[in-house]
Amino acid sequence: MSSVDTYGFINAKMRARLGKAREEAVTEALLRAPTLVDAIAALRPTRYAALARSYDQSGDIQAIELVLLKMEIALHREISGYLDGAEGRFIAELLGKIEIDNLKNTIRLWYSSIIHRRPIRHRSEYLFKEEILHPVDWTALINALSWDGVVQATENTPCHSILLEHAEESLREDGLFHLESRLDRLWYEEIRRATSLLKKPDREKALELLDQEIDLKNLLILVRYGWHHRLEAKELFSLLLPWGEVFESREAGLYIETPKENRSANELLSRFLPDEQRIGDHSAIEEVLRIEELLARNRRRAYRRLLGGDPFNIGVALAYFFLNKEESRRIKAILNGKYYGFDEGYIRGVIG
């Protein structure tokens, strides 16, 4: 089967949807809406009409977020259904990212309830509790009375072994940070494994994109935890995702080994992002936010470039997912911004 046979239909479908998305210009309409009521009205004639219906019924922004998540999952399933064999399985595997994020959210909520003893009441109902990719028992997880219960709820899933590595006491003392980093890494391991099933051009394209993503993530880790939080070399190194140019670079090694007070984020970034402005004299937290925005912008550019390239490979589907996810993220942020009464300019600044 040629790549045109495989991707001809999906490419046309994705592009038609992107065209429609561009035509609807949902986020622009939302941003311009003066109040939440106007923003919801802006959603009605679009493909996000289900969000407006949810708001009519519940008046609750969090209920809207759950609908958005469901839409995102449905989209993955739909597209993976259009592709057969390894390509279809690869697309389905992308759901793993949503699953990991859902797992992190659920564990955070569980942590708040059991470890911090804060009542979570209805908040558990905002979690997505159906099977995403693996048979996680979400209900058992959120109702677990101990960490063992959490671990048991993830039996027969790839993350089970990672959860087993952690104990309730250590989580109580150290928090969830390391566990979450480990779960993030797990997804990259899984998705890289899934790429090996793809045909060569697809595999190369998928790995190229993943490596770009990993590089940006590693840069962020190095800046945020190495420069802003000043973690020790060993701990910092353990957080890195063990792939990509940044991880393998001499500069990153030197940066990690440099005494934590003397690390220069500037030097590191100028090596990997030479075209970007250097870090100024703003407060460290502002700088980290700025770098995060910069990296997000780079990622957006990379995915947009994909759409201008060869239309008959997995890249178009990946770009579509990314852009769709971006739009969902923006919609969530704008609706929340409108709910809290922030003005258009401020929200624009936040969502980038």
Next chain:
Amino acid sequence: MNLFTKPMRLLTAVVLQQRSDQVVKALLKLGVLDFIHISRLEPDQLEKLSSRPSATNRVVLEDLRGRVEALLKQGHLALPGESTLDVSLLEEPQIERYRVVLDELTQVLLGLKEQQKVANQALLGVEEMHRYLEESKWQYLDLRIGSVKEGKSEQLGEKLSPYGAFVEPIEGEFVTVLSLRRDLAHVDPLLEKFGWTEESDPLLQKQAVMLVRTRLESEHRKLIDRRGEIERSANQAIAERKEELYAIWSNLRLNELSDQIKSYFSYTRNTTLFSGWVPADQAEKVRSAIVEASEGKCVVEWTEATEVPRESVPVAVTSPKALEPFQNMVNNYATPEYGTVNPTIFVMIAYLSMFGLMFGDVGQGLVLLLVGLFGSRSYRLNPDKKEGLLTRNVTSLLVYLGLSSMLFGALFGSYFGLPLLPPLWFNFEAAVEGHAPATALVRDVYGILGITIRFGIIIIYTGLVLNWVNLFRKKSYVTMLLDKNGVVGGILFGTGIHMAFGFVRTSYRSFPSDPWIIPTLVICLILLFAKPYVQHVVDRRHGRTTRTFGQVAAGSIMEFLVDVLEIFTGYLSNTLSFMRVAGLGIAHASLMGTFKYLQSMVGGVGGVLIFIAGNILVIVLEGLSAGIQSLRLNYYEFFSRYFTGRGIAYRPVGLKRSSSADR
């Protein structure tokens, strides 16, 4: 219906400034003037004119209207349409007052929505427990029976409510407490504080389960009602101010339109000037309206369309409402040039003939007709109905397609694929399957292909004739005679057809050798070659060109070669393209034949089901294919002969395009 685009006249008017608002209202009410900016005046006259900034920012008006629409949508109320606009009610917009009204209502809504959110969250908490109870997931629930020794059970209930727990009296001093196990860290200390004593009576336990189930169900119902009640209150709050919102909306919309008209105005110290295109049959009405509104203090001048460059005249085409689906097909393609043929009626005839040839069946046509009629009726009864896959336009089109299919079905003697009545023309299916009687008009697929080729030739010649008419009206006589789509092209095409049919008649052995063929070809090719030179001479005589003879000569050879190539390949491919009509028709008949065969193999109820399923499949798939192919043949084979699509559409400013969705 006009066979050609509507004749237009250009109005230029001067009115006293003090009457300009009345004139705006009058023009808005008529809604037939397609305004243009005054730029045709002499430069020294233009210098004396000035434009004026609008008193109100149109963006502000649009944004406020958008807010009104958002509120109406939130209240599930219909948006006001053009029917609510009354020009006599146009007044200065009170922007600040409108803002206050909208802000007040928005605040009320947001307050109600906040209450709805709280109710929804309480509902979610109850739903979770209710679900566990229904699914017997007792491992997540904690149900206790006991008594409170210190304080009252009501107080305990209040204290436990932040954790979503329930306290329900059972019998005497005993109460039951239902909570989630994960909240025990909060519940246990409270129970202890109230001196909780556990009771293990199994009878009471059974009773407790029933009690909490009833309580959860009643709470669930109560909260759903509460949430719905708040939603209704929000809708009610908007509905109560509906008239006010409609009035604001109407005035904002009228001001937007008025501002749009004024943006074309130019001013001297005391007068207002404006200009615009009007269909000739509306000209007198417009003049009277301006005279009346300005109380006679005006000057109105008319310029005929023939006095300005054709390409700057907007094009208005009118077709009866019944032909709207075909008018839309033309509009989707492009706007015809001013003064040329309105293609709608020709598109209708060509489209329906092609569709009928590809999809001729009385039964299946009847289904299309009924779907079209019911769909159109549904849209007529519910004007606000959202358009689905079968849009208003498609349902109207289906009525015509159904009729066409029925007519051709009767000609082919096909009724849901069955030969219930003898064909009026020939049995299409029998010709496809090769068992047509020897006396039949068409006996095999070659006969069918021949029919569609001839049909294609008629369509192409119709396109050529329409092109000659257009060029004659445009006074482009050289192009009309010598162009590849002109008379010379037509003669060459005719000669080619004669040769092709002669070739077929000799069973593909030799071309006809009539003595006129070679001279005709030679003369036509010479004329074709001469075209740029003749055109150049004519253009020079009218001062329309600055090219030298040498430049024309340099381009003419290439132009000639391309034209010859286009004539021989273009006409051939365009004609053969019509074989798709036969192809689709044959596919239609073959599919029906296959389903009938399957039906006879299975027999009984199964056979009937196969027959029905087959018909549905053919109606959906073949109907869609035939519709698309007919459109393609019209756009590429028919339009390419005469339709330049270089016109600019006539867009008068009036009380239309009412909701922001149309903006």
